Amino acid sequence: xxxxxxxxxxxxxxxxxxxxxxxxxxxxxxxxxxxxxxxxxxxxxxxxxxxxxxxxxxxxxxxxxxxxxxxxxxxxxxxxxxxxxxxxxxxxxxxxxxxxxxxxxxxxxxxxxxxxxxxxxxxxxxxxxxxxxxxxxxxxxxxxxxxxxxxxxxxxxxxxxxxxxxxxxxxxxxxxxxxxxxxxxxxxxxxxxxxxxxxxxxxxxxxxxxxxxxxxxxxxxxxxxxxxxxxxxxxxxxxxxxxxxxxxxxxxxxxxxxxxxxxxxxxxxxxxxxxxxxxxxxxxxxxxxxxxxxxxxxxxxxxxxxxxxxxxxxxxxxxxxxxxxxxxxxxxxxxxxxxxxxxxxxxxxxxxxxxxxxxxxxxxxxxxxxxxxxxxxxxxxxxxxxxxxxxxxxxxxxxxxxxxxxxxxxxxxxxxxxxxxxxxxxxxxxxxxxxxxxxxxxxxxxxxxxxxxxxxxxxxxxxxxxxxxxxxxxxxxx
Numbered sequence: 001x002x003x004x005x006x007x008x009x010x011x012x013x014x015x016x017x018x019x020x021x022x023x024x025x026x027x028x029x030x031x032x033x034x035x036x037x038x039x040x041x042x043x044x045x046x047x048x049x050x051x052x053x054x055x056x057x058x059x060x061x062x063x064x065x066x067x068x069x070x071x072x073x074x075x076x077x078x079x080x081x082x083x084x085x086x087x088x089x090x091x092x093x094x095x096x097x098x099x100x101x102x103x104x105x106x107x108x109x110x111x112x113x114x115x116x117x118x119x120x121x122x123x124x125x126x127x128x129x130x131x132x133x134x135x136x137x138x139x140x141x142x143x144x145x146x147x148x149x150x151x152x153x154x155x156x157x158x159x160x161x162x163x164x165x166x167x168x169x170x171x172x173x174x175x176x177x178x179x180x181x182x183x184x185x186x187x188x189x190x191x192x193x194x195x196x197x198x199x200x201x202x203x204x205x206x207x208x209x210x211x212x213x214x215x216x217x218x219x220x221x222x223x224x225x226x227x228x229x230x231x232x233x234x235x236x237x238x239x240x241x242x243x244x245x246x247x248x249x250x251x252x253x254x255x256x257x258x259x260x261x262x263x264x265x266x267x268x269x270x271x272x273x274x275x276x277x278x279x280x281x282x283x284x285x286x287x288x289x290x291x292x293x294x295x296x297x298x299x300x301x302x303x304x305x306x307x308x309x310x311x312x313x314x315x316x317x318x319x320x321x322x323x324x325x326x327x328x329x330x331x332x333x334x335x336x337x338x339x340x341x342x343x344x345x346x347x348x349x350x351x352x353x354x355x356x357x358x359x360x361x362x363x364x365x366x367x368x369x370x371x372x373x374x375x376x377x378x379x380x381x382x383x384x385x386x387x388x389x390x391x392x393x394x395x396x397x398x399x400x401x402x403x404x405x406x407x408x409x410x411x412x413x414x415x416x417x418x419x420x421x422x423x424x425x426x427x428x429x430x431x432x433x434x435x436x437x438x439x440x441x442x443x444x445x446x447x448x449x450x451x452x453x454x455x456x457x458x459x460x461x462x463x464x465x466x467x468x469x470x471x472x473x474x475x476x477x478x
Contacts, residue, residue, distance in 0.1 A: 025227045026143050029216060030136045030476070036217030037135050043128045050124040054117040061110055062102070069096035087296075094293040096344075101286040101355075109277030112270045119267035123260050130256035135215055137470055141463060142212040146226055148459040149208055153201035155451045160194040162444065167191055170437070183437040190441050197448075231458035235477055236465040239406060244399045247471050248392050254473025255391065261384040268380050272373035278366040279359065287352040293343045297335035391471075398468045405461040412450070412457040419443075419450035 024032075034040060075090040103110065167187040173179040213220055252258050338346070359366055426443040429435035466476060 023225050023227045029143055030139050033135050033139045033216040034132045038217055040131055043131050047124040047128050050121040054121050057114045057117045063100050065100045067098050089296055091294050091296040097290040099288040101284055104283045104285055106282040107277030107280045109274045112274035116267045116270035119263045123263035126256045126260040126263055133256055139215050140466055142208050144459050144463050146205055146208045149205040151455040152452055156197040156201045159448045160198050163191045163194045186437045231462050234462050236462055237469055239402055242468045244396045247395050250472045251391055257387055261387055265380045268377045272377055275370040275373045281356055281358045284355045289350055291344045291348045293340055297337050395471050402464040402468050405464040409457040409461045412454045416450045416454045419447040423447040
């Protein structure tokens with residue numbers, strides 16, 4: 001049993017270690033950011049609200065049905081709700097109503113509102129996609145900045161070790177009296193500078209890691225380590241396949257911002273049609289059921305004499321109605337209440353009707369809404385045109401930036417090769433005493449700068465190409 005327990009603990013520890021050592025690739029970072037970025041979640045909530053608005057507008061086509069009712073107490077001079085006669089008797093009453101109404105024709109205002117809400121929902125989804133794209137591009141940029149920072153840290157570390165080795169050798173020569181103390185002092189200063197460069201490079205890496213965690217919605221204290229592919233191993237498309245006009249044509253069809261503008265414009269057009277319907281009459285049908293109850297008692301009478309079947313009761317005519325009159329006298333013998341359900345049945349009423357609502361004058365609100373909707377359409381058309389112009393300019397700028405980055409990359413490689421050869425010969429001359437420490441340090445710094453610039457050029461080219469690839473609206477490729 002103890003052996004099994006130790007084995008289980010060892011497996012759990014191994015699993016934890018493997019998880020702790022799991023590295024984040026660029027694709028995984030982007031997918032995690034899209035799912036957990038707080039701004040994306042906020043925009044997604046707006047999409048859900050748009051969905052609820054659409055659902056509510058569809059249900060708005062159905063007839064409404066409302067029930068109302070409740071008890072009440074009346075005192076003083078009131079109208080009996082069942083007999084409608086005036087009374088001074090206090091009583092408790094109850095009234096219940098079931099009412100329904102529905103629009104029969106309203107110039108398609110509701111249908112156009114539904115269509116507008118459908119386009120608004122599509123626009124909200126496109127807006128979410130746009131934000132996800134922006135987050136993906138920002139994460140990709142930060143990821144490449146981390147890789148660049150790590151490359152700079154590595155180059156600075158090599159430079160530091162080289163300076164430390166030179167200082168150690170020079171210190172031995174100085175102690176032996178072969179070189180002056182100034183040589184060692186210069187190299188000590190260089191070691192201090194190189195140490196500062198290493199610290200700065202590490203700080204930049206940590207800062208960019210914190211930034212990418214923020215975009216990803218990852219807690220700042222969470223252990224985080226990225227995969228470190230070489231810049232030349234990161235996939236980029238050929239520049240020849242990313243001509244500006246080709247990219248622009250794809251961008252117009254695929255970029256979320258352009259789809260968002262199209263959907264908003266279509267929604268505004270449908271909203272305008274719905275507003276126009278508000279200028280015309282609306283035909284509605286209504287119906288209702290109601291009843292009421294009162295707790296007052298009615299008097300009970302009994303005749304004082306008997307009736308003969310052979311004697312016809314006298315009659316009296318009031319207006320056009322003839323009433324039978326009993327010849328016997330009646331006397332009130334008490335009061336009685338009518339049961340609740342009996343009263344509801346006796347007082348049950350029904351109603352049905354047709355309503356025509358004609359807008360004659362309402363402060364010009366309906367017409368103003370219609371005119372405002374047409375202005376909104378024009379505003380969205382101009383915004384769409386502006387966004388398309390901006391997009392085209394951005395694509396041409398991105399293409400030019402990628403071309404410049406490629407030229408800088410090629411030029412930087414030649415500069416790095418030249419700096420490496422220069423430093424190699426400078427080191428040889430320094431070793432035989434034909435070159436001073438200052439000149440050696442200068443050549444070493446030139447090589448260090450060339451290496452840093454080469455690393456910057458490589459990652460800058462990759463990012464510029466990713467931006468150009470991004471404008472195709474087909475997602476980033478890895």
